[in-house]
Amino acid sequence: MWEDYIFAESIDNALEALEQYAGRARIIGGGTDLALQAQQGKCVSEVMVDLSRIPGLDRLEEREGWLWIGPQVTHAQVAASPLVREKAGLLAEACGRVGGPQIRHVGTLVGNVVNAMPAADGAVALFALDAQIEVTDRLGSRWVPIEELYAGVGVCRMNACYQVVSGIRFRPLPPCSGWAFLRLGQRRANILPMLNTALVACLEDGRFSRVRIAVGPVAPTPFRAHQAEELLQGQPASQDLLAQAAQLARQAAHPRNSAVRGSREYRQAMVEVLVRRGLEQALAMARA
Numbered sequence: 001m002w003e004d005y006i007f008a009e010s011i012d013n014a015l016e017a018l019e020q021y022a023g024r025a026r027i028i029g030g031g032t033d034l035a036l037q038a039q040q041g042k043c044v045s046e047v048m049v050d051l052s053r054i055p056g057l058d059r060l061e062e063r064e065g066w067l068w069i070g071p072q073v074t075h076a077q078v079a080a081s082p083l084v085r086e087k088a089g090l091l092a093e094a095c096g097r098v099g100g101p102q103i104r105h106v107g108t109l110v111g112n113v114v115n116a117m118p119a120a121d122g123a124v125a126l127f128a129l130d131a132q133i134e135v136t137d138r139l140g141s142r143w144v145p146i147e148e149l150y151a152g153v154g155v156c157r158m159n160a161c162y163q164v165v166s167g168i169r170f171r172p173l174p175p176c177s178g179w180a181f182l183r184l185g186q187r188r189a190n191i192l193p194m195l196n197t198a199l200v201a202c203l204e205d206g207r208f209s210r211v212r213i214a215v216g217p218v219a220p221t222p223f224r225a226h227q228a229e230e231l232l233q234g235q236p237a238s239q240d241l242l243a244q245a246a247q248l249a250r251q252a253a254h255p256r257n258s259a260v261r262g263s264r265e266y267r268q269a270m271v272e273v274l275v276r277r278g279l280e281q282a283l284a285m286a287r288a
Helices: 011-021 034-039 075-080 082-087 089-095 101-106 109-114 121-128 226-232 239-252 264-287
Strands: 004-007 025-028 047-050 060-063 066-069 132-137 140-145 150-152 164-170 177-184 195-204 207-216
Touching (some): 011 025, 011 047, 011 132, 060 082, 075 089, 075 109, 109 121, 195 264, 207 226, 239 264
Antiparallel strands (some): 060 066, 066 164, 132 164, 177 195
8 A cells, every 4th residue: 555645735736746756656536446456556656646625626517618527526426417417418327337326426537537447437438428638747738539548458648647637528419419328237236347338429410410439348448439430420310220330330349258247259249239229229319
């Protein structure tokens, strides 16, 4: 476990502490993953820099046409937020499926992203929402697409020993859109997903104008089914087209055999099932 624990008073104060310890300290938010990793000897940092007492980081609000989520916003906050439920219900649904109530009230959405696991429910939904992540260091802040943060299973390109994720943002879903979040697991709660799928579909004049399909875990990072999205783009909605898109998603997915999540063959087959069901749900919602 760590040797010292610092409560930062501001983002700048947190960055100063990280700089002072030169790689021996790292940021902690909710800590639901990091505390366990430390107990298992997988976190070698000597000092934790806690953001939980910095004012304003637990806010969830609309800013200049974006939905903005602070780094201390928990899964429970996202799931219960009227703003998110109205303008990005997909994310509220995904965050409401994470772990159990205790985890959701402590674990943060930003932590879900920084942990960089390909099956993280909140992160998979953010992939389908084209989310951007604000990374702040001593040189300033910049917004980067969420997919650029992922380098592999559990490997985040944001270095928590020198940088802070200071926010998440994405555009609200337009009125012509529908969405779906489907999760396959051995039970409904407190279980890692065998598969999860997040979809957004927008219709204009009966044709797909925007489609996003994200699936996990079928690759080292949350997976976007780009070929399936491209097939649907601009096309009139039909059951045959949905079936073709689901087949393309299955062919592009490459899950591995897992004693916890099931065989490669089973999960690859279920990708097709979840994507097709998700497209049907999103299409029905968009039409309504």
